[in-house]
Amino acid sequence: MKSSYILLSLFALVACNVLDLYTTQSGDGTYYGPDNNSGNCGIYPVPSQISSATQGLNVAMNAPQYFGSAACGLCLQVTGNGTGSGSNPITGTFLVFVNDQCPECKPGDLDLAKNGDGRWKISWKVVDCPVGDSKIQYSYQSISQYYIKLQPRNNRIALNYISIQDPTSGTYFAMTRTSDNYFTLPDSYNAKPLTFPIKIQLVAFNGQVLNDTVPQEVECNSAVEVLISQFHLSLLLSLKLYKVLALAQDQALLPV
Template sequence: MASRSHRRTVPRRRTALVTAVALAVAGLVVTLAMAFRPAHQADTVRAASTPTAAEPTGKPQPKPTPTPTPSTASPAPTTSTPATHTAHATPASSAQQSSTTTSPTAPRPASGAAPLAGRIKPGVTYSGVATHYAAGDGDGACLYGPSPDLMVAAMNHTDYEVSKACGAYLLVRTAGGASVTVRITNECPECAPGQLDLSEQAFAGLGALSAGRIPITWSLLSPGTSDPIAIRYKTGSSRDWCGIQALGHRNPLARLEVRDGGGWRQLTRTDYDYFLSPDGTGCGGSLRLTDIYGQQLTVDGIAVRPDVVQSTHVQFALR
């Protein structure tokens, strides 16, 4: 008689054999199914099993660091520090070098970046007081000579900034809404930062002369004009030494350069708004004018003729 263990062993072998056969058949079916699967379905399966870069991987992604936004608050003119600029601050684009004279339009506050501006910057409103003086013919420290109109002003010494303010147009307002447009032709050495000393004619547009002092705000303008810029050589100028002045520029002038060989040489600006060439370099040659916005104008054909105003037939673009 077979032992109990022998009778239990036989069924196990049969079960194992059946199982093995079943597995083999299943494997054959799977193999045949995969062999006859269309190629694009196999690719789809593989693609679905591979995560893409856009799919979350389960790992927390770091949050981007926010970029600080610069403050838009206007600096107080009494505490601002003059900006320092090099001779090659920002090259002008070809569009900015256009010599086309702009048709006259109504004055409006200047806007946009001004990389060559000094203390007085476009888009900034400055606070101070207005006083008045007898302007005579409108001439002053800028040595422009008699003014065609007497809506002129003297800039305080701080904001005059070694004649960088010369020729700038300003919109001056009172709290009551009165306003005038003036051109800087003079300096007021004893005036406080932010203060403007207006001609009596300009002051009268804001209030009675008897008021003496009026609180004001003022900002830079880029006025509409059809008049071109003019050039004048200083008394005593020659091919060996010269002083050069630009007149009637719409926007504040930042640099005046002369041709020096194959390049340009920046001339030193005086506090009476002439640019000097002590060794005669460029006297009577090509000139390049750059405003505070980086716009450049190249002028040829201006001879050394002391004290003669010579038109350039070009003007900076309205800003």
């Protein structure tokens, strides 16, 4: 039971950190040139409605607020007033998509994936991604009877974690999140070989839960829509941490 509480505490800590990003952050905005589909988050191509709303502008999140890839897929509203130094001031308010990590950036900093020069004062906060009525998508890097590495994308609200069901016991196990923004089977998951389709649950940072099944007949390294639903608008963010903890306990996560 002790390790269960540790696991829940880790999810709660990450959730708390990401929820903080819904309040205004301040730092420096810089440029690192086009990312050429090489960002650490690996969300390529960027879902069409998000790409249209951001005009294709990705950013690298500073390392302290990258949260081990939990910041991947966030949409940020950025504002700059041209204060700073260099040749290309950051001005106005615009939307960007987190698809990379900036190892040398400090808390509050963002590195824009476009050509430019200078260091400029900015403020920003997380907003719901403009996905309209489209569904969440999955991209599989690998899937077999013994291994899964999948990445949800096109979600309106960022994911806290995914849990996968052991079909024999009915228990859900939290999947392991990787630094490149994928989810894999936890070491504690022993229901192998896998029997498809497999039930999973996606839990957003504001506590919303979506239920789905993972099919095996998918093409790796391509995005497919599987879910019949999408996260709602983030109206529950004010409920904060205890909602996440309550939902995690309801899912009866086992020790890892």
